[in-house]
Amino acid sequence: MGYDDLKVLVRADASVDIGMGHRVRCQALIHAFKALGWQCQFVVQRRYDAFASPEDEFIETESEFWQLAEQVDLVILDHYGYSADDIATLYEHQENLLVLDDMNDRGDFPAKWLLNPLHQTYSKSIKFPLTGSQYALLRPVFLQQNNLAVTPEKLLITLGGTDPLALTLPILKALLTSGFPAKYIQILLGASAKKADRVLSFCEENNIYVEQGLSDVTPLMKQAKMAISAAGGTLFELACLGVPTVFAQVADNQTCSLEQHVPLGWCRSVRFDNVSEEARRHRIEQLIEELNGRWLDLEWQKKARKTAQGLVDGAGAERVAKAIDAYFS
Structure with a gap:
C-alpha cells in the first residue's frame, strides 16, 4: 500500500494538434495512483491552458518543470516534444521517472520505468520496462x-x-x-x-x-x-x-x-x-x-x-501504479 506523502507530477500537454490522448491516459494513471494514496498533480505548458484544468500547475519554461521535478517522488512524462536529450536532462533532475512511449523512435534515453502498450525492445538505460497490451492505460470504467x-x-x-x-x-x-x-x-x-x-x-x-x-x-x-x-x-x-x-x-x-x-x-x-x-x-x-x-x-x-x-483487460493503469508503488514500499 502507498504512503500519503508520496507525490507524483504528470507532464502531458493537450491541444488540437497534439490531441487529447496523452492527457486521457495519464488521467487513468492518476486515478490508479490516487487509489494507492499518492498525491498527483498535472503540469502543463501555459500555452496549452485551453485544454487544461484549473487545478493544473502551469509553467512557462522547461527549467520551471525541472525545479518542480526535484521536489516530488516521481515524474510521469507523456510528451512527444521531449527528445532523448531532453529526457536525459529531466532524468538528471529526477531519477524516479516514468516515460510513456508509443513509437520507440527517440533513440536511447534513461528512465527508471518505461511504459509502452506495444511489444518493443528498449536499451539497458531503462531499468524497468513495462511493455505490452497488459499495460494499456484505460479509464477505470473499462474495468x-x-x-x-x-x-x-x-x-x-x-x-x-x-x-x-x-x-x-x-x-x-x-x-x-x-x-x-x-x-x-x-x-x-x-x-x-x-x-x-x-x-x-x-x-x-x-x-x-x-x-x-x-x-x-x-x-x-x-x-x-x-x-x-x-x-x-x-x-x-x-x-x-x-x-x-x-x-x-x-x-x-x-x-x-x-x-x-x-x-x-x-x-x-x-x-x-x-x-x-x-x-x-x-x-x-x-x-x-x-x-x-x-x-x-x-x-x-x-x-x-x-x-x-484477449489482448486488453482494462487493468493496465492499476498494474503500472502497483508496480511503481511496490518499488517505493
Whole structure:
C-alpha cells in the first residue's frame, strides 16, 4: 500500500494538434495512483491552458518543470516534444521517472520505468520496462464492463478527441452515399472536435444519432457491432470491449500500434495523415469499402471480437501504479 506523502507530477500537454490522448491516459494513471494514496498533480505548458484544468500547475519554461521535478517522488512524462536529450536532462533532475512511449523512435534515453502498450525492445538505460497490451492505460470504467447482454448492431464512428483532420463529416457522407443505413450509425465527437458544428447539423438533418464530449463512452462502444475510429488510445478501449474496427490513421504516432494489431486480425486500417487532402477522398472510399466488406461477415466479427478481448483487460493503469508503488514500499 502507498504512503500519503508520496507525490507524483504528470507532464502531458493537450491541444488540437497534439490531441487529447496523452492527457486521457495519464488521467487513468492518476486515478490508479490516487487509489494507492499518492498525491498527483498535472503540469502543463501555459500555452496549452485551453485544454487544461484549473487545478493544473502551469509553467512557462522547461527549467520551471525541472525545479518542480526535484521536489516530488516521481515524474510521469507523456510528451512527444521531449527528445532523448531532453529526457536525459529531466532524468538528471529526477531519477524516479516514468516515460510513456508509443513509437520507440527517440533513440536511447534513461528512465527508471518505461511504459509502452506495444511489444518493443528498449536499451539497458531503462531499468524497468513495462511493455505490452497488459499495460494499456484505460479509464477505470473499462474495468467494470461485463460480457455483452445484448447483440450489438450499431456502427460507431469516433475520430478522437479533436478529429485533427476533420474526417468525421466526409466519412459520414461517403457512408450514406454507399447505401449504409443511417439508423445503424452512432457518432461520437470529442469535446474539441474540428468542424463539430457541421457534423451536428448534418446528423440532425439525416436523423443520425450523435453525442459530443461524453465522459463515459462505454455505453456507445458496447452497442457497437463495428467501429470506424482513430487509432490512438481508443484502439485499446475498442479492443477491451471487443469491437472489430476499421481504423483511420490520423497521426504518425499511431503507426506502430496498427503494425502490431492489424496482423492479429481483429481490425483493419487506412492511413490519412501522410497524404494530401485530395488523396484523402480516395482513402475515404477505401475505408468505406473495407467497412462494408466486413459489416455482414459475422464469422469474421466473431473471431475478431474474441481476439480483441484477449489482448486488453482494462487493468493496465492499476498494474503500472502497483508496480511503481511496490518499488517505493
